[in-house]
Every structure is written in C-alpha cells, then in structure tokens.
Amino acid sequence: MILRTRGTLAATGLLVATGMLLAGCGSGAASDGSDGYTVYALLPQGNDQPYGTTYLPPMQEAAAKAGIKLTITNSQYDADKQASECEVAVAARPDLIILWPAVADTVRPCLEAAKAADIPVTVTNSDVIPADKSLIKAYSGPDTYGQGAASAEIMCELADGKPTGILMVNGLTGNTTAINRRQGFLDTIQKNCPNVTVLAEQPGNWNKDTSQTVTSEMLTSVGAAKVQGIYAADDTMVAGAIDALKAQGIDPKPLLITSIGNTKLGNPLIKSGELDGTIFQSSSWDGQNAVVVAEKVLKGESVDENLFMPSVKVTAANADSPEVAPEW
Structure with missing residues (x-):
C-alpha cells in the first residue's frame, strides 16, 4: 500500500x-x-x-x-x-x-x-x-524502555510491599518495542519492588485474541489462585487478558493490572476500574516528529540520537484529562 x-x-x-x-x-x-x-x-x-x-x-x-x-x-x-x-x-x-x-x-x-x-x-x-x-541518523518515538519502567512503577505502588504474583503478556517476539518494554518492566520491579514476581510470560503479539488465549493458558498452568496481577505491553493485549479473566469467572478489579498506551480501548478500562494504570502514547506526536527529525537531517542540522515522546502515567485520577485523551 x-x-x-x-x-x-x-x-x-x-x-x-x-x-x-x-x-x-x-x-x-x-x-x-x-x-x-x-x-x-x-x-x-x-x-x-x-x-x-x-x-x-x-x-x-x-x-x-x-x-x-x-x-x-x-x-x-x-x-x-x-x-x-x-x-x-x-x-x-x-x-x-x-x-x-x-x-x-x-x-x-x-x-x-x-x-x-x-x-x-x-x-x-x-x-x-x-x-x-x-x-x-536518529530515532524519534516512544521511550519504550521507559514506558515499561513507568508501568512497573504503577505496579510497584499498587503492590505496596505485598507479595504479588503476576502474569506478563509481551509484544511480538523480536520487536524492539516488545523487547524494551519487557526489560524496562522487569528491571524496575527488580529494583523497586522485588515483592512482585512474574509467574509466567507469553507473547500476545499485539493482538487481543492471541492475548486472551495465552492468558487463559497461563492462568491454567500457574493456577488462577496464585495470580494477583497482570502486566501487558499494550492496551490491546491487556483487554484480551482481562477477557481471559472474565471467561474464567475472575473479577479483574481486585487484581493489579497495568499496561501501556491509554488507547480508546484501554482508557475505558481505566474508568471502569478493570485496568489500574497505563502509559499514554501519542500516535500524532509520533507521526509528526518522524518528519521533524527527517527534515533536520535533510537540512544538515544537528539532531539528538533519540527524540523521545513524553510518557505520562494514566490512572483513574487523570483518565479524563484532555492532556491524555486517547488518540487511537
């Protein structure tokens, strides 16, 4: 196309x-x-x-x-x-x-x-x-490692020192965004809240249906009673994970669930209380700044190695804020 x-x-x-x-x-x-x-x-x-x-x-x-x-x-x-x-x-x-x-x-x-x-x-x-x-010459876009770290920070705050077993739903295997978000999350919980333990992880491939399937498999293999939370590397996948919980008769609201995106799919889940926190990603910023950086290179202007978009944490406290209105 x-x-x-x-x-x-x-x-x-x-x-x-x-x-x-x-x-x-x-x-x-x-x-x-x-x-x-x-x-x-x-x-x-x-x-x-x-x-x-x-x-x-x-x-x-x-x-x-x-x-x-x-x-x-x-x-x-x-x-x-x-x-x-x-x-x-x-x-x-x-x-x-x-x-x-x-x-x-x-x-x-x-x-x-x-x-x-x-x-x-x-x-x-x-x-x-x-x-x-x-x-x-340069990269522009989300700080994908930082996004994973920010989602982990929300998880750590929610866990509040309590032993918490979670499932992890990752992005597409081999994709840099998936790799960096996973590592940012893991490094941060290891440093800030070692009480949070990843019981199992599977790639959801940025797909809701796939994520529902792998979450269901992990709930069965680990034992649903041992699971107190879920981290998914984007809102599409967290929606699938939440559907998997519901399909097994598990209310997602008591669980600690975090994600990335604050999308039109994820934002309502924040407001309903089924998703506890996510990280806002602006698709419009991303597209515009791809050209902004390219133009600077074309004109021979100096550019930073990385131009990162802001990563804003979204919870029930600011889910209605215009500054983080979902774009996609």
Missing part, C-alpha cells in the same frame, strides 16, 4: 513505478530543498491499524509543510516484504529513508544498502537494535 502526501491511496504495484520515477530525482544525498525533498517511509502498518490511522495524517501534513514528497509503504509486519520495499526505496535514490522496523533484528541489510547508496536513514516508533544504531 502506498499513501501519498495528499492522502491518495494507490495499489502496492504502483510502488515500483513510483520508485522508477523518483530515481531520476533523488541523488542519494539531501538536495537543497528547492524542488522538494524525496523521502520513502517504510512502515509496518498504515490505515489497516488504529495506530497507523492516526499516525499517518500528522506525518503527511508535516511532510507537505516541509516540502517533502513522501512515499509510504506498509509491510504489515512482514520482514521479507519490508526488505523488498527497502530494495525499491534504495533503487529510487531518495534524499532520505524513514524506517519503522517491522522486525528490528532483520533490518541491517536495508540499513547497509542505504549507507552504501549514501541515503541517510532515520527511525520512527520502534528503534533498531543497539548493534545497528551506528547506521542511522
């Missing part, structure tokens, strides 16, 4: 033709912007996902304002598909590539190809693995 700057949806097959057209325009190094910059944004989602639906318009608006001709792809979290899209992008010789890795530990060949073609790469939303950081 290609989404052009003005929001026109074109078929995937047009990507190659577009790449051939842009090949005559891009030089592999940033132009002076007089004729507009050309940028490929290699994303793993688009209007097929709630996050992408609210991420894309601010990205496209920022690109139009900056004079950037933006070609956007959607690999649907297929690493092989994104690799093919990267080949097309590099062949097109754009001024810059924005990359949101579908699977972080598979993108090095893409980064190396871009470097060989003298095409700078910035990364958005989900960072590359540490070994690949030297191949990119």
